[in-house]
Each structure stands twice: as structure tokens, then as C-alpha cells.
Amino acid sequence: MLEIVVRTENQERHVRVSAEELAALVRRIGDRRDRFLVIQRIPDLPDVFAQVWREGGGDYTLEHRDAAADRHFQTVTDRPGDVITALTGWARQEDDWDAGADWSLLDMGPARDVPPLGLEADEREVLEKRVREVLVGGYSSRAELAEIAEEYLVGDGRRPVSREQAEALADRMWLERVAEQSGWEGETDPERLTRAFAALQEAGITARENFTCCRNCGGTEIGGEGGPDARGFVYFHTQCTDSAATGHGLMLLYGSSDGSPGSAALIGDEIVAALTATGLSTEWDGDPDRAISVTPLDWRRRLVG
Numbered sequence: 001m002l003e004i005v006v007r008t009e010n011q012e013r014h015v016r017v018s019a020e021e022l023a024a025l026v027r028r029i030g031d032r033r034d035r036f037l038v039i040q041r042i043p044d045l046p047d048v049f050a051q052v053w054r055e056g057g058g059d060y061t062l063e064h065r066d067a068a069a070d071r072h073f074q075t076v077t078d079r080p081g082d083v084i085t086a087l088t089g090w091a092r093q094e095d096d097w098d099a100g101a102d103w104s105l106l107d108m109g110p111a112r113d114v115p116p117l118g119l120e121a122d123e124r125e126v127l128e129k130r131v132r133e134v135l136v137g138g139y140s141s142r143a144e145l146a147e148i149a150e151e152y153l154v155g156d157g158r159r160p161v162s163r164e165q166a167e168a169l170a171d172r173m174w175l176e177r178v179a180e181q182s183g184w185e186g187e188t189d190p191e192r193l194t195r196a197f198a199a200l201q202e203a204g205i206t207a208r209e210n211f212t213c214c215r216n217c218g219g220t221e222i223g224g225e226g227g228p229d230a231r232g233f234v235y236f237h238t239q240c241t242d243s244a245a246t247g248h249g250l251m252l253l254y255g256s257s258d259g260s261p262g263s264a265a266l267i268g269d270e271i272v273a274a275l276t277a278t279g280l281s282t283e284w285d286g287d288p289d290r291a292i293s294v295t296p297l298d299w300r301r302r303l304v305g
Contacts, residue, residue, distance in 0.1 A: 002091040003042040005305055010034050015304065016042065022091070023084045030054045039087060043178050044142055044305020046171040050090050052083055062086060064098070069108040075101040114164045119153075123160070127152055131170065135177055136245040137238075138190065138301025139210040145170035174303070181302055190301035192278035193250070193294070197234070199274050205267060206233040210241045218253060232256040232267035234292075249295030255288075264288035 006014040006025060010033050014021065029035055029052070036053040050064040060083045065072040077083060082101065089097025117124060131149050134140050140148075150159075150166035161169075187195075197207035206226035212218040218237045226233060234254040236244075244250040254271055256263030265288040272282050275294060283293040 002088070004091045005040045005042060005044070007038045007040075008034060009036050019088050022088060026052060026060075026084050026087065027080050030056055030058075039091065040305050041091075042305060043181070043303040044174075045178070046142065046175070050087055052087065062101070063106070064090060069111050070105070072106045072108050073098075073103040074106050075103045077101070112164060114168045115162075117161065117165055117169070119160060123153060127161070128169070128173070131173055133242055133245055135173055135303075136299065136301075137210070137241040138245075138299075138303060139238075139241060141305050142167075142170055142174050145174065177303060181300065184300055184302070188300040188302065189280065189298045192280050193275070196271075196274040196278045196280065199277070200234060200271060203270065203274075204229055204231045205270060206230045206235075208233075208235040210238055211235040212237050214239055215253060222255075226257070230257055232263065232270075234267070234271050244294075244297055244299045247299070249293050249297050250299075252292040252294060254292065261288045268292060 001016040001018055002022060003016065004022075006012075006017055006022065008014075008025070008029075014025065017025070025037055029037060035055050036051060039050045041048060045067065047065055047067045047069075050062070052063070053061040059076050059078045060080060061074065061076050062083050063072065063074045086097060086101060119127065127149060130152050131145055134148055135145060146163070146167040146169075148166075149169045150161050150163055153160050194209065197209060200207040206222065208222065208225055211225075212221055212235075214237055218235055222233045222235055232255055234252055236250055236252050240251045240253075252271065254264065254267050256267050265286060268284060268286070268288060271292055272284055275282050275292075280294055281296060283295055284290065
């Protein structure tokens with residue numbers, strides 16, 4: 001699989017596609033509302049991307065940017081195979097992936113001049129603490145972090161952080177986290193959790209990570225996530241993610257499709273078994289009215305974007 005995220009004009013998001021899947025996406029574009037692909041690395045890096053545009057049966061316009069406005073290039077071709085070869089090489093970070101194409105430098109204008117944050121020390125500390133908490137949670141994109149940074153201190157008609165300042169703050173903290181995770185080795189606890197949830201999903205138990213904002217919303221919406229054959233469910237919401245990100249373990253909420261306590265207890269047993277099989281530890285006394293706690297938990301979730 002390629003370590004990329006592919007976004008389409010019609011709002012699809014494809015994570016870690018194969019080379020064959022990427023080729024199919026390239027060959028597909030051209031129809032109305034399905035004319036381009038934007039490709040980002042995993043983890044996403046600010047101003048590092050490739051993209052391709054095609055309208056109708058016309059040529060392919062291929063672009064890539066390498067972290068700065070003066071490193072944004074474009075080429076045009078009528079051969080989809082050339083686009084596929086270039087994008088696959090870019091995704092694999094091959095040294096000569098861009099060889100053979102006639103690239104031209106695009107004038108993107110001067111770089112933005114972002115003024116420093118005009119915040120008091122305590123306000124800045126509160127803001128950065130919240131952004132980092134969500135960042136460490138690991139489910140938000142850079143754009144979502146910037147939105148949090150822009151909106152978190154809004155109140156009484158005051159907007160102390162501009163969109164540009166929020167993006168700069170989010171990008172700085174994102175890159176710090178990318179540097180942190182570069183030293184991680186082996187499978188992390190969140191990856192073990194994802195593996196357990198995938199096994200539960202395959203076994204007929206609807207399993208969702210970072211699902212909705214709270215327990216009330218989760219309990220209302222989880223039933224609509226499962227198919228007709230789902231026997232039960234398990235999920236954790238964003239407040240649970242925040243708790244895990246700050247070192248307090250993770251609470252899992254679960255239940256059975258028929259709503260009976262006996263069936264819920266059996267679902268709980270399956271959840272504990274799946275987590276144990278991946279090497280995670282749990283605390284649960286078998287009571288279907290009590291949540292399952294995953295603890296101790298080293299929450300190091302790798303960023304995607």
C-alpha cells in the first residue's frame with residue numbers, strides 16, 4: 001500500500017491505496033464533479049502535495065508542491081500512464097520520480113506574512129494545550145486543528161486568532177508531533193486497538209473509533225452504523241479520546257442489538273477477548289451496565305491528515 005491519502009472532487013477520501021487503486025482513480029477522473037485528485041503523504045506535511053486535473057476527455061494537468069510557494073511545478077500530458085507513473089513514484093518518494101516530464105514553475109505569488117499571536121501568556125498556554133490535546137488524540141487533520149485554534153478563544157465579540165495565525169500554529173504543532181512520532185518503533189497501542197476493532201467488525205460487532213462528541217450522541221447514532229446482521233456495537237467518543245490522549249486510559253461503550261443485558265455481557269466478553277488478543281489490557285467486571293476500560297494505555301496514535 002502507498003502511504004498517501006487521496007481526496008477527490010466528489011468528497012471521497014481514500015487512505016493507503018494500492019498502486020492499482022491509484023491508477024484506477026487517475027483513469028476515472030474527467031466527469032463533472034469528479035475532475036481532480038489531491039494527494040497528500042502520510043503523515044500530511046504543510047504545503048507538500050501532488051494533484052491532477054482533467055476535464056472531459058482533455059489533457060491531464062499534473063502539479064506538485066514541495067513545501068514552499070517557489071517549489072510548485074506543473075506539467076501537462078495526454079497520457080494517463082505518465083501521470084500514474086509520476087504519482088506512484090511521488091507516493092513512494094523515489095529519487096527520480098519527476099524525471100522525463102517537462103515541468104514548469106508556477107508563480108504562486110509572495111509567501112504569506114503572518115503576524116505573531118497577540119495573546120497573553122496564559123491565553124496562549126490554554127490555546128496550545130487544547131490544540132495539542134486534540135493533536136495527540138490523532139484523529140484530526142491539520143485543517144481541523146486550525147479551525148480549533150481559530151475558534152477556541154472566541155467570545156464576547158472577540159476573535160483573537162486569525163485564520164492565518166491559526167493555520168501557522170496548527171502547522172507548527174503538527175510538525176512537532178511528526179518529529180516526535182518519527183522515533184516510534186513497532187506497533188503502538190492505538191494501532192492494536194484499531195486491529196481489535198477491525199476483528200470485531202468482521203465478527204458482526206459494529207466498531208467505531210472517536211465516534212460522535214459524547215455518550216448521548218453515540219448511543220443515538222451507533223445503531224445506524226451497523227448492517228442488518230450486526231449483533232452488537234462498541235465505540236468510544238471524542239471525550240474518551242481526550243482522556244486517552246492525556247494518559248487516563250480509554251473507556252469503551254458497547255451493547256447488543258437486541259438490547260438484553262445477557263447479550264450485552266456476551267458482546268463485552270468478545271470485546272475483551274479481541275483486545276487481549278492484540279496485547280491490550282482491560283478492566284471490566286462482566287457487568288453489562290459498566291463500560292470496559294482499556295488501561296494501562298500508551299496513546300501514541302500516528303498522524304494521517
